[in-house]
Amino acid sequence: MTHAMASAMRPPFPAERGVDVYNKKLGMWVFLASEVMFFAALIGSYVILRFGAPGEWARPGIVLNIKITAFNTFLLICSSVSMVKAYAAISDGDPRKMRFWLLMTIIGGAMFVGIQVYEYFHLVEHGFTPAGVREGSELAELVKDGTLPAATMGLYGSTFFTMTGFHGFHVTCGVISMAYLYFVKALPGKITPQDYAGIEVVGLYWHFVDLVWIILFTIVYLI
């Protein structure tokens, strides 16, 4: 690590003694540590239920729309990049560029949530609900002809909607936090090259949400 890079990673306001990290950032990392355990509980429950299930598990490609979710994954990755570009811009002393990238991140995050809501409506319309498969729906026909396993569709529905729903809630919280940063802090010029803790701390949360989605996408949609 070069000295220049090290100083780029450390905002120019005093860190707390001892840990050498300012309080807001340390607080966010402790919160993220608890979030790891929260998502581990959800993902762990899914893995245990899926691999311990009595019988086959539905292939995701039949029930879920992988193409639209793959696009959503790409969108979230792009928004993570735009967030880190906002951080780089303000640490380089360019608030105008920071505002642009922050706005792009908000738009990307909001689009992710919008697409997920569309996906939910689409799934429920076709008969995939948190309780399993709805009677008389398109998917119920697939259960009848044996394409989908009847025994595990309830578990599949509840775990799928719980995991992606909680993740979607986190994304929504991130978008709200970033909108607050943009309208209340960035636009009035309260985020400066001398104090950009808000961008760094909310950025950490946003990248964590992206990281969790990377794992969820593989486990829920691809495996």
Add this chain to the structure above:
Amino acid sequence: METTHKHPPYLLIWLYLAILTVAELALAFELPISRNMKLLLLLFLAVWKALLVAMFFMHLKFERWNLRILAIIPVPLALIFIAAGMSEHIW
């Protein structure tokens, strides 16, 4: 006053992430390999992508060790937690 720091190559990391996502999709739906091998490779790619995000976007690669340890500790704990649950219900 405008000062320019040296930042990691964010767009290159974005390109890696995009390529790895396409590789995941190809692996999951196109490549004719065994299910177990597919599972292992997909998990490997997901961990690789997650590491790229943590190291470069969350700047863990450039943080001090005390903060890195804080970030790393929950991961083995989570894995032990999942493995313990699996041992009771599956193995």
